[in-house]
Every structure is written in structure tokens, then in C-alpha cells.
Amino acid sequence: MANKSAQKAARASVRRQERNKSTRSHVKTDIAGAEKFITAGDVKAAQGAIARAISVLDKAAGKKVLHANNAARRKSRLLKKLNKAATQPKSEPKSEKTD
Numbered sequence: 001m002a003n004k005s006a007q008k009a010a011r012a013s014v015r016r017q018e019r020n021k022s023t024r025s026h027v028k029t030d031i032a033g034a035e036k037f038i039t040a041g042d043v044k045a046a047q048g049a050i051a052r053a054i055s056v057l058d059k060a061a062g063k064k065v066l067h068a069n070n071a072a073r074r075k076s077r078l079l080k081k082l083n084k085a086a087t088q089p090k091s092e093p094k095s096e097k098t099d
Contacts, residue, residue, distance in 0.1 A: 023056075023060050024065060026056050026060075027056050030053035031053050031074065031078065033049050033053070035078070039085075054078070
């Protein structure tokens with residue numbers, strides 16, 4: 001059987017895991033929402049969603065839920081996708097020709 005300090009550490013670990021679960025979920029949800037707008041081509045909405053995602057990532061890194069480098073990497077990837085989508089030319093909807 002484990003000693004008392006190991007048991008206490010295990011209980012504390014479970015409490016931290018439960019507390020961090022909601023923060024991780026918010027991070028994943030906001031990133032997925034931002035990527036959804038990017039793939040849809042809605043750059044304006046994507047910018048707002050990315051701002052929210054960056055805020056949540058910064059908060060998670062500040063609470064040590066995510067490592068600071070992990071948050072930075074995720075923010076960088078999001079902004080890279082946004083910049084790529086913003087620089088691509090708008091595709092016109094194809095109109096059918098009638099003969």
C-alpha cells in the first residue's frame with residue numbers, strides 16, 4: 001500500500017484533473033469553432049473566433065493547464081491558417097450557362 005503522502009498526492013491530482021478538464025474543453029471548442037469559420041471562408045467571423053480562442057489559450061497557459069509553448073504553438077497555427085485563408089482570392093460561385 002502507498003504511503004500517506006502518495007495517497008494525498010493522488011487525490012490532489014484527481015482534483016486538478018477535474019478542474020482542468022473544463023478549461024481544456026473550452027480551448028478545444030474555441031479552436032474548432034475558429035477553424036470552422038476559416039474553412040467556410042468567413043474571414044471576419046474567423047477573426048473574432050480566433051481572438052476568443054487566443055484569449056482562452058492565454059488563460060489556460062496562465063493557469064498552467066497548458067504549457068506556455070503549447071499555447072503559443074496553437075495560436076501560431078491558428079493565425080497561420082487565418083492568414084492563408086485571407087490571402088487566397090475569393091472564389092466566385094459558378095453560374096450555369098444556358099444555351
